[in-house]
Amino acid sequence: MVLAVDLHELKKGGFLQQRGKDKYLMRLRTIAGDITSEQLRALADLADRYGQGYVHLTTRQGMEITGVDLHRYLDIKADMTRLGLLPGTCGPRIRTVVACPGSTICLQGLVDTKEMAAELDRAFFGRAVPGKTKMGISGCPNACAKPQENDIGWLGVIEPKHHPDRCNGCGICAEVCPGNALTMVDGLPVFDASRCLFEGNCIFSCPADAWVINRKGYNLYVGGKIGRYPGLGQLLDTFIPPERVVRSGEAVLSAYTRLQKQNQRMGDVVRSIGIDQFRQVYRDELERFTGGRKEVTGA
């Protein structure tokens, strides 16, 4: 019976109607795209027992078991819980946080994206919001996880600092700089912050360790989406320390909730009022969160 389906559970989303009578697909999520071999085996078993013997990989590091009979919803849910498989979601909620491998795996990674994805997942996943809200994290400005295509995206950055006393004037940093931000003048590199990509190649290439990390953190982009009217996220904040990333997300969501009309997506809000005005409201909200008062005024 359809009535046997737990409506409260169904409302959280992640069980989607598909083609075929009473056929649904069960969406699962991962944290930063990782799944253990044990979970993979459990997943394969579920696909055999409830689905069609295969698993579909989503574009957002999730997995879908297709062809599940509507009436077996509670059974498959119970099995997922028992096996430690995480449910996905759909609709106007905060979706799976997408992340690249980051500094624990990738040689270019500047920040620990896996840890950050887990933290953001704990703080935000599944939360009801006016319009669907996607989050993404990349470990460096190569932006492999495309944070600028998300409603809220974070990008790992480092700011270099030069120690002239250690520098031998070899000019290697200026040659390897991908942003053309360094020019050799009188045997020393001169830094142009307006051209710097904050990706650290000078630091990682200098044979004398004359370049060091001055600051490390996350740049924050808002309003990215693809869909019918695509647009990239715009830079809202820079060098957010890891321990303040969740708070920056809360402030963006509060600003969005206050400013949106008729359940607009983040990108439509940002584009209609402009990034500067959005930033003002974001700063207000950030201050409220910093002040320890966490009440959020709904729109």
Added chain:
Amino acid sequence: MTGTSKEETVVPDVVLDITHEVCPMTFVHTKLKLEEMRAGQVLEVLLSGGEPLQNVPRSVKYEGHKVLKLEPVGDNKYKLLIERGSD
């Protein structure tokens, strides 16, 4: 612009041209060549600008070798001098 470091006159023990290679073979060839050499020996690598220029020096440093010099030789090509580190 080149510096005034004393490595300026270093004569390489081995020369390698990777200008016809693309990632990941640019660094793979450099790494293999360095593995055949002894600590303290100098490898000269001829590489192209762009991706190889941006990535080979940092990979060399990451693997514990020392970059002595990097200079443009024209035609979007660069000469990289590497002192092989000890294992």
